[in-house]
Amino acid sequence: MSLAPASSLGTRVAPARSPRRRVLIRNLEGWIFIAPSVLGLVIFTAGPMLASAYFSLCDYDLVRPPVWAGFNNYVRLFTRDRLFYVSLSNTAYYTFLAVPLQTLMALAQAMLLNMRLKGVNIYRTLFYFPTITPTVATVILWTYILSKNYGLANSLLWVFGIPAINWLFEPSLAKFSLILMSLWQVGGRMVIFLAALQGVPEELYEASALDGASWWRKQINVTLPMISPVVFFNVIMGVIGTFQVFAAAFIATGGGPVNATLFYVLLLYRQAFENLRMGVASAMAWVLFLIVMAVTGLQFVASKRWVYYEAA
């Protein structure tokens, strides 16, 4: 039985389209829907990256048009700029000490906050607060806490008869002091660990308890393997973040003393906005990009040995 003609029912029937045209229209509609995101990516990310790549091959002081210089900026960085290597080593020191400490701190906090306690939600909020306080205010607060003569840290040490420590202005201690500062703001990672801990099946703990596992054994053989993908994620993000450390050094120590806290991005900032060497700064940005890519790639390769994906 055939359908009555559309016109007799008062409805309109769309004219027939070819399959190819239908696919084209669907694709076009899809592109239009994602156009704002794509445009944003092109205009605010990809475009500046390409411009930066070009400027890294130019002599550019912001005021005059860029002048092509080939790889001069890169050659200058690797052969003539002593501070380049100083900043790299400072940043590497910071990253390879700060990331494990921050990860351990975040995990420890998450494990504490995973306990079934009265008012645990209040504790979770309090532990997360430092993460949302503005960085500048946090650093200034910490410079007072770590003040040689008037700070809380030294006041506590005096109680135990330990003489005052010049936390921020002793070259051997300045970086470590900034790492200590950073341990206060691990709330973001803590929350991620907390979610991962809550996803570990209880049956695994019960099974291990039946096998006579101690608390410590449970953490090593159950908790850590089960949350290893999240640990991996936090370590990757931590490494990427610490390679770009800037605010604490800029505000608290200015890169001193004796360039002890002259980190890579601080040097990049100085080249760009104080020395007006945009070309050199762009070259530094691309070198940093390649270093971070390489380190991240190595971490992905290494992750096959220790990250356990349940789904796989």
Add this chain to the structure above:
Amino acid sequence: MRTKITRRSVLLWGLAGSSAAILSACTPKTPTPAPKATDVPKVAATVAPAPTTAKPAVTGPVTIKVWVQEAFGKDAWAEVDKAFHAAQGEVKVERSIFPHGDMEAKTLTALAAAEPLDVIYVHPMFNNTYAIKGAILPLDDYLPSLGIPDSDWYPVFAFHKWRGKTWALPYQDNPHILGYNPDLVKAAGLTEPRDLWKQGKWNQAAYDEYAQKLTKGTGPSKQFGTGITIRESIRSAPVMWLWGNKADVWNKDETETLVTSPEAIEALSDLAKSSWNTWAPEPGDMQGVSGNAVWDKVAMGGIARWTMMLAKQGGKFPNVRCLPHFAFTKSGKSEVRDATNACGLFAKGKNKDAAWKYIKWMVTEGHIVLIKLGWVTPLRKSLMGQDYWISQLTPPYEDPEVYKVAADSVRLMSHVVNIGEIDKLFLSAFDEIVLKKKTVKQAMEGVKPGIDDILKATAKIQLP
């Protein structure tokens, strides 16, 4: 009939909304109404005579854009603008005030963006950079119309002269003087340094002796004999010590630093003494101590008129007496540093004649307005004896004789291009000296190649 929301309808509505937003953003602004006749200030009877150059006179009211740094605060700048508008009716000032730290980057960004500024703030640190980048124009053609004889200006007037051209003119300066806390000196049983100065006995040996004897105690309650250390910008205490030891920072061509000479090493070792002997505080020692409280902890230190005025604005002078800088042993004289706030003619400005009118007024009449407001020391010898200058000083904290001696003792240091970058290299080397990681000779020899590279590179750059 129920309306069905389809993909197509969402897209069409989205397109319509975006188009409406874009069109409204692109709508031209309504033109500003012409100023009413009552808005134009009356021309004062004592207006300056017309310039003798052949440049065409400004016709009709002109608004110039002026960028300044925040030194005096909004109220003082408002007074300056009011006085300028009252003095003439042709040029109106549209002023923007910025923190000092932002000025250089903002000004160069404005240049890159062809922002229509007319007059910009020029500090000696920015002067040569602006000149080389074409941000400011030389003022030599305009100088004859200033109407002030050269002999009336203190040495600081030439601070913005570089490569044979004058790039900016100062309306404020701060010659370096010394201050001390008289109560701390009295408690130590010492004669006041002012008395030594008046007896002609205030010299480098006396300063060192006082720095030592005024240093007392340990820990948080420690009192320091002096606040002057080697851990300062090369433009500050270090250059004065270099001059005092017949040394200098760089050669006349600005192609090489001279800090490795035996005289320079001796000078910097002298200055470093106050840190090695802990007469002067380390950076961590003064954390949490600010404002007038500094003078309860540090018995002697460098000071300037502007810092005294800032303290006064806070409602109270610090417990300080002023005196000129001591005479150095080797040179036998006191040559002090200075720093100016100056006006420059923005290269891409559209109203150069009106801008020069403003600069000329700022450097002459405007400077007097600032003296009367209590913010500056006179730049001209003829103003040092004026009642409006002397009457607004506050004894016993301030002494006009001290400012006069300081103004006469100013020696100009060329602020080479990229001096900020060079400064950071010096500061790092000075840290190494204080922490005894290197000797003075090693530190200066270590820093010289990097500084010479920068100097040689910038010496090659031609003026636009």
